[in-house]
Amino acid sequence: MAAFESNKQNTKTGVMRAVRSILKDARHYQILYLSTFLVYGIFELSWEIPLLQIALVVGCAVSTQMIWTAITKGKWNSWKSAVITALGLCLILKSTSLWTLAIAAVVAISSKFILRIKKKHLFNPANFGIIFAIVIFQDAWISPGQWGSDALFLFVLSVMGGIILFKIGRLETSLVFLGSLFLMEYFRTVVYQGWEMDVLFHKFSSGTLLLFAFFMITDPMTIPNSRKSRVIWSLILAGATFVLTNYIQIYTAPIWILFFMTPITVLLDKVFPSVKFEWYQSKTSRTLSGVDRVNEAKPVIN
Secondary structure (H helix, E strand, C coil): CHHHHHHHHHHHHHHHHHHHHHHHCHHHHHHHHHHHHHHHHHHCCCCCCCHHHHHHHHHHHHHHHHHHHHHHCCCHHHHHHHHHHHHHHHHHEEECCHHHHHHHHHHHHHHHHHCEECCEECCCHHHHHHHHHHHHCCCEEECCCCCCCCHHHHHHHHHHHHHHHHHHCCHHHHHHHHHHHHHHHHHHHHHHCCCCHHHHHHHHCCHHHHHHHHHHCCCCCCCCCCHHHHHHHHHHHHHHHHHHHHHCCCCCHHHHHHHHCHHHHHHHHHHCCCCCCCCCCCEEEECCCCCEEEECCCCCCC
16 A cells, blocks of 8 residues: 555656646747647638648758757757747748758758857747748748738737746847837827827737747847847847838848847847856846846757
């Protein structure tokens, strides 16, 4: 009887430990978030994305991650980061060629290991893969109007995105970007042009914008390290997005701007030095200045 109770307690302890491990890693939330986007697009918006295409992109991304992990002797569970990148590619990048999508996945993951400064990769991998495919190949594009404007779905995704960013401590990046962009659009659309608020809200009822704000510009491995830098960085990104969208009519502007924001990220990290984000850390404390201090952090390449 005592042995049975001991085994029962050990099983319960093991389950609780596994649950805590799952909840602790913010990448699990990101995978759920992006998967929800993808499932909604396929079943509710009738996207024509074959399962073979999804499997190919995810497979190429994870395989490439594992090869580079073996070469660099990194953490094997970094495959989660590759899945996140692959899901981002499936959601944003469109192409008539499976080869293009596969190459984009390989290039996206490889960019993390090749293009680095001070052990930090320069580009958001999904963003780099998308820009690479569009520039190099003739059959790749972005479709910003594919999402529709279901208010309930967009609200749920916003809440989920907020939870993820709160988990990794990067919520201010999205809030500053969306808030400043909203104010600029408000003064142009409502105050200057005299349109109703419905027109303004319609501009922000885009799944592409939410995906960009809560996923792409909040990658903790590629955005500035310090909170002050991230606020400045988000303001610049919002201002550039506002100008290019309204005055040059580039409706995929945020994707392109993010790519060219890399030099600004490097500069801000140098001007406002701070501790680099790590997925694995045993203890995190915040000072009053908002600088994250990571104790006993285990370095990892993601």
